[in-house]
Amino acid sequence: MEKRVRVRFAPSPTGGLHLGGVRTVLYNYLFARRHGGDFVLRIEDTDQNRFVPGAEQYLFDCLKWAGLEPDESPLHGGPFGPYRQSERKELYRQYAEKLVHDGHAYYAFDTPGELEHMRQAFKTEQNPSPQYDHTLRDRMRNSLSLPAEEVARLLEAGTPHVIRIKMPVGETIRFTDLIRGEVSFDTGTVDDKVLLKADGMPTYHLAVVVDDYLMKISHAFRGEEWLPSAPVHLLLWKYLFGLDQMPRWAHLPLILGPNGKLSKRDGARYGFPVFAMNWTDPRTGEFIEGFREKGFLPQAFINLLALLGWNDGTEQELFSLQELVERFSLERVHSGGARFDYEKAKWFNHEWIKRLPAADLRPCVTEILSKHEIVNPDPSLLDRVTELVKERCTLLTDFGDQAGFFFRRPEHYDLAAVQPKWNQAKQLFFAELVRAYQLMATWEAPELEREFKEIAAVNEIKPGEVLLPLRIMLVGGKFGPGVFDIAALLGRDETLHRIRATINRLG
């Protein structure tokens, strides 16, 4: 049977989608598209306590914005559904029972209190966090330590219990990670992870193995934080389905913040977004800023994330999603963690704003302008304005300041920059300029500039002395593109109006 490439991303809907999460999705997506395979999204809603309303929809909204929509998911459906772990609950128990039956797992009846007691009792200087492992399991209450009759009686009585994997001793587990090569573990150092919880729900360890098998996943990418539990998963594959069926694993390097692993709190602390889109946790009211609302283009967001730990070996840094699909390869993913640099992130965004034509930017710019109470701008004017100012916009939100004055008269004028040097001569100059501009046959930037300079020459005024005042008159401050370009786009009536109005203000 043909082995198809099927990659899987399995987030938990606990709220928010941070940089590392999006990058994992991205690499999944790129790999799947590159190899003509399927991108499967499974939702890890195992822990009822941490399930957050609205979080799943938020997740899909983020993926949609970034252009990384999966082929199979709770939302899209697919041939191997359901894709929500909670809806697959019934599936897992039989596999856990099979493991018990085959001697690879066991029932454990220890209560949370007893576990806590064990951790305290065996805690030493050398071993600050004792594990439920082969050295301790005989002293706990489980089907390995208890007499068979006792176990049967407890089970019969419906005593709450979990199923734990029985990690073997003295075996070396090896596997080849797609990114870091051969990785090995000594089974004796890994604890007896819970596979099936007392509420009947599987833990990630069991669920991911069972689902990857049932959903015919061929490649699984996840964060490096999962590496320590890889031996558990590998053993589960060996016991349940055979190692030859196991997907290829790739453990992605972590994304680091200014100090240590990037956390959602880093955003507020250092002033940059860490989630794809704005997210407010309904439980705590905690708000985390998103790249989208901060003014990032999805193209830039994808681009910067892809380059955080990967490059194609050339010096190219700007890639469209399509180009990434064509060039992506796991072999070129760096194995070390990458520190997120907001300055570089902004550079990517700036580059994308510059390279996108005005028409592509139109929806974003329109949205930004509407926040400045500018609605229904003339599309052709909007595009010309966008083209003119985009090179000075690093974030989309910059269009508010950079383009707003084309559609609405400035509210504030930096008169202080003009007033001290304002005099009779300049006043006369501008009066003459207004008269001349009224008579001009055309209204193009080069002619406006020529006329301006001629009048300045006649009045024996250096153009530089009246250029800044003109700028203040038109845009209100010391910013914006070339003054004559602005005047040209503003049109004759509006330009003259703003000049006259400001002259009056200057008295």
Next chain:
RNA sequence: GGCCUGUUCGUCUAGGGGUUAGGACGCAUCCCUUUCACGGAUGAAACACGGGUUCGAUUCCCGUACAGGCUACCA
């Protein structure tokens, strides 16, 4: 503490037994520009440390240091 994974300019990285160790962000200086940007030029800035292997190690091996992750009936 134990286990796992990493380590090239401040940051992202290229490279890989012999290189003037390359690029990008950021920074600095200059040019262009009578605003701010864009663009152009130049500059400062790196192979964590110690052993080994080798004619030769930044590159391979072993240690050490440092960093990060994991060490839950969370994922």
